[in-house]
Amino acid sequence: MADTETAPAAAPRAIHMQRENFSFTGTVREYFGIWIVNVLLTIVTLGIYSAWAKVRRQRYFYGNTHLAGATFDYHARPKQILIGRILVVVLLVAYNLLATFAPLASLLFAVAFLFVLPWLVMRGMRFSARVTSYRNVRFDFTGGYWGAFRAYILGTALAYGTLGILLPLASRWMWTYTLGNLRYGDRPITSDPRLGKLYGQWWLPAFMIVGTLLAIFVWLTVVGYAMNDQLNQIDLQNAAPPLHLIFLLYIVLIPLGILFAVASLFYQAGTRNVALNATIIDGRHVMASSIGRRRYAWISITNLIATLATLGFARPWAAIRMASYLATVTALDTTGSLDEYVGTVRDEGGAFGSEYMDLEGFDLGF
Amino acid sequence: MASEARPPLSAEGQWRPPAVGRAKAASLTISQDATVVAADRDSGAVLASAPFASLTISDRVGSIPRTVTFPDGSVFETSDNDTIDNMVRPRGKRHFGFVHGLEKFHPRLILFAALVVAFCFVLYRFAVPVLVEVAVAVTPPVVPKLLSQGALVSLDQTFFEETKLSIERQKALSDQFAAMAKLTLRGSAAPASPEDAPAYTLNFRAGGTIGPNAFALPDGTVVLTDELVELADDDEMVLAVLAHEIGHVERQHSLRQLYRAAGVTALIMLIGGDIGSGTGDILVQGSALASLSYSRGAEAEADRYSVELMHKVGHDPAAIARFFELLRDKLGDTGKNDFLSSHPATPERIEETRRYAEEISNPGK
Known part of the structure; x- marks a missing residue:
């Protein structure tokens, strides 16, 4: 998995490389209590506790993630998170009010927002990195505005504009921005996933989607042709919403939705492997990721189904299950010791950007 | 230890x-x-x-x-x-x-889970509706006015064109509309000073791609497209549709729906961080479906209002039912245009409005 030959700064030869596996030790038994108290207190305090809840949740997951005999830690203070959240909520409310009262002006704001978004991403990434530590040494993030603009605005536009054909290019920009701008202590982290390898993860999901769309198109044409007369009669006779038509529509839409989900999960898993395997810490420790894409898709989808079927109560189990899986398929190939690093970060900045990303469901990609 | x-x-x-x-x-x-x-x-x-x-x-x-x-x-x-x-x-x-x-892992957690379920239910079922009513009550009248101005301006710029109805036709409809508006709560409560705009104003537009349609903005601005006037068999049908739209304004449906959507979204955001993004998305979709059923309820209320108001003015209270039948017969309920998809001429709706019109004309029965 570890492509040492692709490492830009070749590690000194004859150095012993040792694999350190990530592991996750959180349990459903413990996390269920944390989770239910988080939800309960958040409701009782009308949302204010959500900042404390986030810190407890993050600390639980970071603190249970082990690498080479040490754990990660999350240092954000609840009040920082709360202030960030309040700012984001005020902004969202203001924007929605504007959209209701002055739809045309809000369109202009939406365009202007495209230029603010990279700044929010940049600040959010920086905050998240700076409140994360491993062995008492904090991470940092040095990405700038234009990198975020390219990765999130230009990349997204290109990916949609070309119907997904340039999606791997957008992924490459996104991963080099998020991972390649990280620093651990005073040492840089680089990430340079090759475009060819990203395309290697792209063609299967792409074929899945194109193939199904074709199949559905053919099916609809055939069925539509066969039922044409019947359809007209239904409409004229009783004017009721023809239930079986809606049913037929769902028969098509639900598998299509699932297929889209599976294809995008395959792509996510594959690109995570490619990106992490091309990520090098301090020019000598190489990340290694070996997600099985079918397993990943299976876990994601069964997690969602279980959570919905239990009205949310299976969520702690689902979250622990995913975290454990991701830890077991992630490793670090180390050359030399991991404890000789020194931190430089003191100030974390505001949590506004990170809370925006959090509330809007952005994936940080860690 | x-x-x-x-x-x-x-x-x-x-x-x-x-x-x-x-x-x-x-x-x-x-x-x-x-x-x-x-x-x-x-x-x-x-x-x-x-x-x-x-x-x-x-x-x-x-x-x-x-x-x-x-x-x-x-x-x-x-x-x-x-x-x-x-x-x-x-x-x-x-x-x-x-x-x-x-x-800590303890039987108490079962109690917490039950409390969470109970709180979510109470919030959704009672707190949100109460908050919506409070919000509607404290909303100053300038808010619906602002809401409406922006909406009509942007619709004029994007879809509508100048009406092609003759002046006489417009006048005839406007007069009957004004007579009807006088009998509404807002119409009768409006101050008599002449410089104030009337509670309800009727605007004619050519619908363009919107087609046959009528809608009311929350400040009492009612818009009627030429296509709907042409579609109707007689003026009573047009008036019945206008009465239906007045009903939406009288009951403040758009403001209610706005506040309701905001309340439910806030509720989902409240627990959103701890239920996973996939579940959150599905909940948002679900709440959109729920608001659809809420708007069905609002439509039924406006239908009844049309029957009542038409009866008060002395028109045929069943005119709205006749209009639905016309829609059904002329267009088929294909749901192809906007008015039809938000106003489906379902058999239940026709039946319900007919029944209510019957009941209101013969109160003795």
Whole structure:
């Protein structure tokens, strides 16, 4: 998995490389209590506790993630998170009010927002990195505005504009921005996933989607042709919403939705492997990721189904299950010791950007 | 564990200098005068020492390692959570570890789960509707006015064109509309001063791609497209549709729907962080479906209002039902244009309006 030959700064030869596996030790038994108290207190305090809840949740997951005999830690203070959240909520409310009262002006704001978004991403990434530590040494993030603009605005536009054909290019920009701008202590982290390898993860999901769309198109044409007369009669006779038509529509839409989900999960898993395997810490420790894409898709989808079927109560189990899986398929190939690093970060900045990303469901990609 | 043996409280762990990765095996002890000392486990050399009050001790979460941070920035880390708790508890911080106590695996958690379900149900079923009513009640009249102006301006710029109805036709409809509007709550309550705009104004537009349609903005601006006038068999049908639209304004449906959507979204956001993004998305979709059923209810209410108002003015109360039948017969309920998809001419709707019109014309029965 570890492509040492692709490492830009070749590690000194004859150095012993040792694999350190990530592991996750959180349990459903413990996390269920944390989770239910988080939800309960958040409701009782009308949302204010959500900042404390986030810190407890993050600390639980970071603190249970082990690498080479040490754990990660999350240092954000609840009040920082709360202030960030309040700012984001005020902004969202203001924007929605504007959209209701002055739809045309809000369109202009939406365009202007495209230029603010990279700044929010940049600040959010920086905050998240700076409140994360491993062995008492904090991470940092040095990405700038234009990198975020390219990765999130230009990349997204290109990916949609070309119907997904340039999606791997957008992924490459996104991963080099998020991972390649990280620093651990005073040492840089680089990430340079090759475009060819990203395309290697792209063609299967792409074929899945194109193939199904074709199949559905053919099916609809055939069925539509066969039922044409019947359809007209239904409409004229009783004017009721023809239930079986809606049913037929769902028969098509639900598998299509699932297929889209599976294809995008395959792509996510594959690109995570490619990106992490091309990520090098301090020019000598190489990340290694070996997600099985079918397993990943299976876990994601069964997690969602279980959570919905239990009205949310299976969520702690689902979250622990995913975290454990991701830890077991992630490793670090180390050359030399991991404890000789020194931190430089003191100030974390505001949590506004990170809370925006959090509330809007952005994936940080860690 | 060591709670009985008072003086030698000691936790084993690791100590790291400020922002340095390399750790030393160390033990943490607290003396009678509340001085906390981290000492090298092998040599016993003091690594850091500070009064208890100056330390930052991380909260207990599950069984993850705890950190004790000294004022100089050096950190002692240990998995011996109980000993840390025993050091902290007698020293004033009574609520320390309260949340962790709640979170422990215990039958009490079942009660919490039940409470969460109950709270969510109560919030959705009662608190949101009550808050919506309160919000509607305190909304100053300028808000619906602002809401409407923006909407009509943008619709004029995007879809509508100048009406092609003759002046006489417009006047005839406007007069009958005004007579009807006078009998509404808002119409009768409006101050009589002539410089004030009437509570309801009727606007004619050519519908363009919107086609046959009529709608009301929350400030009482009612818009009627030429296509709908042409579609109707007689003026009573047009008036019935207008009465339906007046009904939406009288009952403040658009404001209610706006507040309701905001309330439900806020509710989902409230618990959103802890239910996973996939579940959150599906909940948002679900709430959109729920608001669809809410708008069905609003339509039915406006239908009844049309029947009542038409009866009051002395028109045929069943005109709205006749209009639905016309829609059904002329266009088929294909749901192809906007008016039809938000106003489906379902058999139930026709039946219900017919029944209500019957009931209102023969109250004795």
